[in-house]
Amino acid sequence: MGDWLFLCVAGVLAGAMNALAGGGSFVSLPALIGAGLPSVAANASSTVALYPGSAASLWVYRGGLRSVCGVPLPPTLAVTLLGGLVGALLLLWTPSSLFDGVLPWLLLVATLVLAFGRRLGPSLRARFRAGVGTVLGIQFLLGVYGGYFGGAVGLMMMATWSLLDDADVKALNPPRVLLVTAANTIAALCFAAFGAVWWAQAAVLGLGALAGGYVGAKLGRRLPPAAVRVATVLLAAAMTVRFFLRAYG
Known part of the structure; x- marks a missing residue:
C-alpha cells in the first residue's frame, strides 16, 4: 500500500512540474526505480504514466499555441514525432548506462542556456538568424532526446528556443x-x-500525473513570466546537481 501511495503522490508532483516548466520525469523515474523497477522499464513506464498529465496540460494550453521561432507548428510537430520514434527505438536497443553518464552534461547545458539565454539571445540573433531548416533540425534532435530519455526535454526545448526567439x-x-x-x-x-x-x-x-498536470497548467497561466523563469532555472539547477551525483557520486 505504501508504494502505491508513494507513486500516486510522485505522479501529482511530476504532472504539476511538467505543466509549469518540465522535468517531471526527474520525480517519476526515481520513484519507479525506488518501487523496484529496472531502469529501462522505469524509464518506459514513466513516459507512459506521465502522458495523461501532459495531455491534460495541453488541453488547458490549447488557446495559446503559437509558432516556434517563426516556424509553423505542423512541420515542427512532424519532425518532433519522427525524432521521438528514433529516440524510443534507440532506448530499446541500448543499455541504460549510456544515458546515465551523458544526461548530467545535457542538463548542465540546458541550465546554463536557461540562466543566461536572455543575455546571449539578442547577441546571437544579431549575428545569426536561424532558418526553417535549422529550427526543424534542432527540433528533430530534441525529439530524439525526448523519445530516448525525455528528462527535462521541455526545459531543453525552452532553453534552445530562448536563444533563437525573443518570446518570454x-x-x-x-x-x-x-x-x-x-x-x-x-x-x-x-x-x-x-x-x-x-x-x-x-x-x-x-492517475496522480493527470491531476497534477491539470492543476499545474492552471497555475502556469496565472503566474507572471519572471516567476516561471526563476522557478524553471532553479528546478533545472537542482536536477542537474542531483543527476551529476547520481552518475558520478
Missing part, C-alpha cells in the same frame, strides 16, 4: 507542452508495443 518563457509554454506530448506519444506507443511497460505502476503514477 510563459508564451513558450503551450508549444512546449504540445511538442513534449508529441514525442511522448510516439515513444509510449513504442514502449507498449515492445512490452517495456510495467502497467500497474504506470497506472497509479499516471
